[in-house]
Amino acid sequence: MEEKHLSDIIEKELLGESVFKDEGKLSLDYVPPYLPHREEELKTLTRAFRPILENPGKISPRIIIRGELGTGKTVLSKRFGLDFEKIATQRGVNLKYVHVNCREEGSFYNILKNILTRHFKRKGLPSRGYSSQELLSFLVETLEKNNFYVVLALDELEALVGKEGSDPLFRLTRFYEDKPPNTPQRISLICIFREPECEEIFKLIDRSTLSTLGFYTIKLEKYKAYQLKDILNQRVKEAFKENSVLPETVELIADLAGRYGDARFAIELLWLAGKYADKIHSTKVQPEHVRVAQSYAHPTIKIEDLKLTSLHEKFLLLAIARLLKSSESAYLPMGEVEKEYKVVCEEFNEKPRAHTQTWKYLKNLSQIGLVSTKVSGKGQRGKTTLIGLSLPSEKLEAEILKLLEKS
Ligand code: ADP
Numbered sequence: 001m002e003e004k005h006l007s008d009i010i011e012k013e014l015l016g017e018s019v020f021k022d023e024g025k026l027s028l029d030y031v032p033p034y035l036p037h038r039e040e041e042l043k044t045l046t047r048a049f050r051p052i053l054e055n056p057g058k059i060s061p062r063i064i065i066r067g068e069l070g071t072g073k074t075v076l077s078k079r080f081g082l083d084f085e086k087i088a089t090q091r092g093v094n095l096k097y098v099h100v101n102c103r104e105e106g107s108f109y110n111i112l113k114n115i116l117t118r119h120f121k122r123k124g125l126p127s128r129g130y131s132s133q134e135l136l137s138f139l140v141e142t143l144e145k146n147n148f149y150v151v152l153a154l155d156e157l158e159a160l161v162g163k164e165g166s167d168p169l170f171r172l173t174r175f176y177e178d179k180p181p182n183t184p185q186r187i188s189l190i191c192i193f194r195e196p197e198c199e200e201i202f203k204l205i206d207r208s209t210l211s212t213l214g215f216y217t218i219k220l221e222k223y224k225a226y227q228l229k230d231i232l233n234q235r236v237k238e239a240f241k242e243n244s245v246l247p248e249t250v251e252l253i254a255d256l257a258g259r260y261g262d263a264r265f266a267i268e269l270l271w272l273a274g275k276y277a278d279k280i281h282s283t284k285v286q287p288e289h290v291r292v293a294q295s296y297a298h299p300t301i302k303i304e305d306l307k308l309t310s311l312h313e314k315f316l317l318l319a320i321a322r323l324l325k326s327s328e329s330a331y332l333p334m335g336e337v338e339k340e341y342k343v344v345c346e347e348f349n350e351k352p353r354a355h356t357q358t359w360k361y362l363k364n365l366s367q368i369g370l371v372s373t374k375v376s377g378k379g380q381r382g383k384t385t386l387i388g389l390s391l392p393s394e395k396l397e398a399e400i401l402k403l404l405e406k407s
Pocket residue numbers: 026027028029030031032034035036037038067068069070071072073074075076231263264267
């Protein structure tokens with residue numbers, strides 16, 4: 001009986017419609033064919049590595065990519081690597097792009113060993129007894145034998161330098177110094193560092209090594225909300241069924257993630273909002289689902305914060321929650337909020353506060369992070385302040401009513 005019952009549940013769940021077409025396109029590992037707002041950076045990478053195609057072996061380019069979490073360091077390097085490898089092959093240059101995550105691989109020794117075994121199928125490497133110096137020589141020898149070039153991307157390099165200091169980079173960049181002058185240089189580097197950690201880490205790297213790495217440096221700035229919107233729209237097309245994500249939903253996610261400039265957070269929110277829409281059997285992903293998703297994705301905003309608010313701030317929140325609950329838009333004009341606020345005051349037999357005071361309350365709520373405010377853009381007549389919510393409206397309404405009952 002029990003078993004039958006469970007499989008029924010699964011069957012039924014599978015029958016349910018999903019807003020997704022291909023969820024995998026939202027995974028962190030997926031590399032989209034095109035990267036909105038990273039074109040200039042892609043050009044810089046190409047300029048830096050162009051000599052490999054024109055004069056293979058003459059020089060081994062090195063470049064630094066730096067930026068905060070979610071600015072696209074990993075995906076930019078991978079996109080470049082995959083395309084560059086293909087173009088090189090078309091032009092008759094044997095080139096491999098090798099992406100390693102230094103945090104995951106642990107040590108320089110492991111990194112080299114894994115490149116040899118995974119990418120060059122080099123067997124018979126004893127697990128011990130070699131130094132990383134010797135492994136590096138092995139790698140170069142293997143490349144020489146097969147006439148191959150490698151673009152080695154060292155991702156989250158701050159982890160390796162933090163552990164082993166300058167040494168690995170020193171070896172990778174100086175390897176050819178004591179070799180005969182015409183020895184082809186076969187290993188070029190993309191060094192990926194996370195900010196702000198890298199500032200401290202750079203101090204551990206000797207000056208001359210750092211300057212050979214940083215001849216080209218790409219600094220990825222945090223994404224602005226409008227840029228995140230383009231990135232999100234691309235993913236919406238790839239991952240969701242047509243028309244299943246409202247434009248207001250994308251707008252809200254872009255605004256929320258825009259505060260951090262973080263594309264990772266934006267895509268995670270989009271995915272979680274979609275999951276939530278499926279869970280409640282909605283055929284459209286709505287702003288409300290983003291607010292629910294946010295309470296999972298971003299545990300910093302808590303219901304406990306509500307306790308810090310004053311009576312009239314609670315009234316305002318209640319007004320906003322009630323309006324948004326029955327609306328598909330992500331934001332409300334200030335005027336509408338004030339109207340509803342007066343209705344709430346009446347309900348609780350309190351005199352509504354004047355406009356300037358209400359305004360101060362909203363500023364305070366926005367500082368706590370419970371609401372977000374922005375100024376309306378084009379399309380609306382005149383400029384007006386728009387107000388959005390950081391928590392799911394139903395949950396918020398219920399919590400506030402609970403608190404108001406107690407007081
Ligand atoms: P970082 O390595 O800087 O932390 P990632 O490269 O992992 O950032 O990017 C975070 C997420 O955002 C990934 O899912 C990535 O595919 C996506 N992403 C970042 N920038 C872009 C972009 N310009 N276009 C499309 N997707 C992007």
